Amino acid sequence: MAASRDPRPCSIADALALVGEKYSLLVLREVCLGNGRFDQLVRNIGAPRDILATRLRRLVDAGILTKRVYSERPQRFEYRPTPAGLELEPVLLTLMAWGDRHLRQDDERPMVLEHSCGHELTPVVACAACGGTVVHEDLTSHPQTPGWTVKGPTAA
Amino acid sequence: MAASRDPRPCSIADALALVGEKYSLLVLREVCLGNGRFDQLVRNIGAPRDILATRLRRLVDAGILTKRVYSERPQRFEYRPTPAGLELEPVLLTLMAWGDRHLRQDDERPMVLEHSCGHELTPVVACAACGGTVVHEDLTSHPQTPGWTVKGPTAA
């Protein structure tokens, strides 16, 4: 679990430390689809049951999922996304869009999402301030951590 | 590396099979920042050198990175994102935004991105068709694979 010394301080790395383990984002996919029961997760994800149990504990601890009882007697549970968990959906959407574009030359997407506007969803990342679609060339990085430049640590 | 039998066919899963291993997205972060040399990557990511070498091979094979010679004699290399690799940047942006919002109650973001419009970038996912910001409630899922519903395989 540990990484070596002094990596770049970064919210991407911190986010991945929570949801970057194998299957975690697929768990989120399923619970966002409404499939929060343990063996739905096992079947739809194809993960080993013990790993899944471990991931679920972590995601609940992290405040990304909640574990709800949907039946006493017999006691049965269901995992659902918290608001924080739902806010990870954009990550899933951008990943799916990338996979659809680059991993299948044929036009056979495994799932299509429909937006309430009536169109098929093609997710794009936009700038909240100006509304424009974000492309790499329009971005400039400003590290905020003393000692770190874009290139790396200064005077390490 | 193998998952059990018959998981949901899904571009998220397929994308994660390529870039979901530990450190892969951090490699992409660094090359997008322009830091493509082997020991910049080692230092800035904090990954073991052997794992990094493995990841780099995989990402090059997948067409996400290219390995360029930036100096003959002494021979030196640099990894850079391909167009396909650059198109993964939205995944990094949405992950970073989530981490900034949920992983630091204090307001100390490790990095700020500036958009060419002059504002700090706050990335949002929008619908390419209508331009509206996408929220979970506005989405409907339509699996395209025979035998699969949102809930799972039919008549398995």
Added chain:
DNA sequence: TCTCGTGGGTTGGAAAATCAAACCCTTCAG
């Protein structure tokens, strides 16, 4: 009652991936 099926896990041991440190090779600099 006895047994089966479902839901939600836990346990055990073998196989694979990760880790840190050490090593290797080439080239340039002193």
Added chain:
DNA sequence: CTGAAGGGTTTGATTTTCCAACCCACGAGA
């Protein structure tokens, strides 16, 4: 000819993953 930088590979110990088997509570059917 010694050292340092860049770009890795090798080694052996430590962790994770994997899969199958098992466990438990409950309800249904025979």
